[in-house]
Amino acid sequence: MRVNGIASPLPEDPRTLLSDHLRHQLRLTGTHVGCEHGVCGCCTVLLDGKPVRSCLLLAVQAADHDVTTIEGLAPDTAALHPIQQAFHEAHALQCGFCTPGFVLAVKGLLDEHPDPTDEQIQEGISGNLCRCTGYANIRKAVRLAAAAR
Amino acid sequence: MKPAPFEYHAPTSVDEAVRLLGMLEDAKVLAGGQSLVPLLNFRLARPAHVVDINGIPALDRIYERDGGVAVQALVRQSDAQRSELLQKLCPLVPEALKHVAHQVIRNRGTVVGSIAHADPAAELPAVILALQGSVRALGPGGTRDIPAESFFMGVLESALAPDELAVEVWFPAFTGPHGLREESRRHGDYAMAGVVRAGDRLALFGVAPTPVTADPNEPTRDLQPSADLEATPGFRKHLITAMTRELFAA
Ligand SMILES: Cc1cc2nc3c(=O)[nH]c(=O)nc-3n(C[C@H](O)[C@H](O)[C@H](O)COP(=O)(O)OP(=O)(O)OC[C@H]3O[C@@H](n4cnc5c(N)ncnc54)[C@H](O)[C@@H]3O)c2cc1C
Ligand code: FES
Ligand code: FES
Numbered sequence: 001m002r003v004n005g006i007a008s009p010l011p012e013d014p015r016t017l018l019s020d021h022l023r024h025q026l027r028l029t030g031t032h033v034g035c036e037h038g039v040c041g042c043c044t045v046l047l048d049g050k051p052v053r054s055c056l057l058l059a060v061q062a063a064d065h066d067v068t069t070i071e072g073l074a075p076d077t078a079a080l081h082p083i084q085q086a087f088h089e090a091h092a093l094q095c096g097f098c099t100p101g102f103v104l105a106v107k108g109l110l111d112e113h114p115d116p117t118d119e120q121i122q123e124g125i126s127g128n129l130c131r132c133t134g135y136a137n138i139r140k141a142v143r144l145a146a147a148a149r
Numbered sequence: 150m151k152p153a154p155f156e157y158h159a160p161t162s163v164d165e166a167v168r169l170l171g172m173l174e175d176a177k178v179l180a181g182g183q184s185l186v187p188l189l190n191f192r193l194a195r196p197a198h199v200v201d202i203n204g205i206p207a208l209d210r211i212y213e214r215d216g217g218v219a220v221q222a223l224v225r226q227s228d229a230q231r232s233e234l235l236q237k238l239c240p241l242v243p244e245a246l247k248h249v250a251h252q253v254i255r256n257r258g259t260v261v262g263s264i265a266h267a268d269p270a271a272e273l274p275a276v277i278l279a280l281q282g283s284v285r286a287l288g289p290g291g292t293r294d295i296p297a298e299s300f301f302m303g304v305l306e307s308a309l310a311p312d313e314l315a316v317e318v319w320f321p322a323f324t325g326p327h328g329l330r331e332e333s334r335r336h337g338d339y340a341m342a343g344v345v346r347a348g349d350r351l352a353l354f355g356v357a358p359t360p361v362t363a364d365p366n367e368p369t370r371d372l373q374p375s376a377d378l379e380a381t382p383g384f385r386k387h388l389i390t391a392m393t394r395e396l397f398a399a
Contacts, residue, residue, distance in 0.1 A: 014157030014199070017190070037187035044253055051253045056186040058179075060157060061203060105253055126336050127251025 001062040003028070004072025014060045019043045021059035022069055030070040030100050034129070041128030044101040045069050051108035070100035073107070083107055086145035087138075094132035102128050106142050115146055152189035155196055159204045163287060163316055166202055171289045171312040173198040178314060180222060180262035183254050202314070211235060217282070217321040218242075222314070226255035226263065238322040241280065241347060245272045245329045251337045264300075265315045267307040267359065270339040272329065274301055275360035279345040279352035282320040288313035301359035323347055330392040331355070334379055341380040342388040344368070346396045356385050368393040 001008055003026060011021050019036070022028045022045070034040035036055045043054040046068035054067075073081040080088065083103050093099045102125065109116060109124030116124065121142045130138065158173075160166040170176055176198035179185055188194035202208070202222060209223040211232045218239050220229055229235055230246040242260075249255060249263065249272050263273045264284060277284075277297040284295045286309055300308045309315060331343030331354075343354045351365045356374040364370060374385035 013154075015152040015154055015189075017151065017186075020151070036190045038183060038250075038254060041251075041253065047257075050256045052257045053183075053253060055190070056182050056257065058157070058182075058186070058199075058201075060159075061182075061201060108253065108256070124252060127253050 001059070001065055001067055003067045004069060005066075010063055011059050014058060016059045017055055018045070018057040018059045018062055018067070019054040022054060022067075028069050028071050032097055032100055034097070039129070040098070041101040041105060042098055044104045044128070046104055046107065049111070051105050068104075070103060073103065081107075082148045083110070083141075083145045086141040086148060090137050090141035090144050092133060092137040092141035098128060098130040098132075102130070102138060106145065109142070110146055110149065114149060116142065152186075153192055153195040155189075156198045157201065158198060159201045161204055161206070163202075163205060163208065163314060166200055166205065166314050167287050167289065167312070169198075169200050170314060173200070176200050176311070178202060178265075180265075181225065181258035183250070183258035184262065184266045184268070208316070213238070214319065215321075217319055219285075219317045219319045220260045221317045222259060222261040224260050226250075226258045226260055227252060229260045230255065235320075238324070239280070239320040240324060241276055241327040241329070241345070242273075242320055244327075245276045245345070248272050248329060248331055248340075248343075261315050261318050264318055265307055265309060267301050267303075267305050268339070269301075269304055269358055269360065270343075270355040271360075272331070272340070272343065272345075272354065275343065275345045275352040275354035276329070276347075277318060277320065278360045278362060279347040279350050280320050280323055281347075281350070282318060284309075284315050285317045285319065286310075286313040287316045292316075294319070298362075304358045328396050330396055332388050332392070342374070342385045342392070344389060344392045344396055351393060351396075353389055356389060363389075363393075365393055365397050 022031045032042040034042040038053050038056050045054045113120045177196035179201040208221050210221045230243045235242045325348045329345045331340035333340045340355045345352045351363050354360045369386040374382045
């Protein structure tokens with residue numbers, strides 16, 4: 001599997017979840033884990049460019065695929081990705097626990113709908129839970145990121 | 150919480166998958182994993198073997214056959230939702246898919262997996278029942294088509310034998326009056342109750358151990374929904390009556 005563009009060995013035990021493999025073996029702890037049954041969205045990563053739940057994927061299933069985590073989204077260490085920048089500017093996070101999942105889900109949303117309607121934004125973030133912000137600023141960040149494209 | 154140990158198999162053809170299913174004791178098919186992996190994570194399922202079908206090439210086609218549309222086992226729900234063929238010939242299917250979980254889940258979850266999983270509160274089993282579609286199963290004895298009416302046996306229980314692989318599902322073309330209504334506490338959740346219309350046919354979900362067909366004029370006759378934290382049986386029946394009226398008024 002390639003993680004953020006770098007070839008990476010697979011875990012030995014096939015029951016290792018991709019989320020755990022990223023966090024424990026690769027030390028990419030930006031992928032957060034909340035519920036481990038697909039409900040909270042914190043663990044969202046990109047698999048071949050599309051957002052998926054890393055807690056519902058066995059790491060071995062990512063063999064021969066590209067995985068992008070929140071650490072691999074920005075072009076370099078100096079600049080944020082436009083979606084990250086928009087979250088920063090719109091104050092779309094408080095504790096930040098949900099943020100990596102939101103950012104990657106929004107990446108998928110904007111790839112599919114570069115100029116999303118309010119309804120598409122609502123729909124696109126409905127699979128991610130945030131216990132802090134009340135979502136208003138997250139919606140604002142999505143609009144900001146779409147405009148910045 | 151993590152899955153209990155299992156042996157992992159990744160066949161590269163349907164024949165190899167069926168051979169493995171016939172040979173191995175206590176094996177589970179892994180498709181999109183959006184229902185199976187949560188069960189593994191909570192150790193509610195502890196299969197000895199997992200047969201991952203995701204590496205089988207050319208099993209992700211949506212194509213026309215026998216006056217309808219066949220959807221193969223690796224078609225993701227999000228791709229089916231966007232399929233022009235389904236939109237043209239079986240528009241009820243993409244419409245129903247909007248109600249299945251969330252986009253990120255649909256990117257991985259399969260149409261066939263949702264039907265094989267036979268969750269009584271799921272949308273697609275009720276849709277295939279309303280449309281009178283069928284499931285094509287491949288086993289050691291060959292292929293058989295199982296009509297939707299005899300496919301759903303109980304809660305998470307289907308007519309598939311443990312050594313059978315559902316290779317595709319088939320929906321007859323239908324562009325007459327159709328629709329789906331459901332009520333859930335939060336958007337994207339499984340429904341407390343739902344109704345599907347295909348012409349004069351009505352199927353209900355979330356109100357019995359399997360999806361069931363019903364008389365549109367008397368949709369709650371003989372219905373005994375269960376109670377849980379979200380809804381009482383009476384409320385579920387009320388929802389069915391109200392949503393059926395709405396659906397057939399259109
Ligand atoms: C947060 C969340 C919310 C959800 N909300 C909804 C919802 O509102 N409505 C809804 O309908 N679903 C919902 N789902 C479930 C989702 O639609 C699943 O994708 C679907 O139920 C199962 O499809 P899968 O491809 O992921 O199957 P898997 O999880 O891989 O498999 C499910 C079961 O079916 C069997 N199976 C799968 N494919 C085959 C095959 N080809 N042949 C034989 N057996 C097979 C497996 O062995 C397993 O027992 C939700 C899931 C999550 C995580
Ligand atoms: S940890 Fe994966 S969705 Fe909650
Ligand atoms: S910022 Fe705290 S959970 Fe979203």
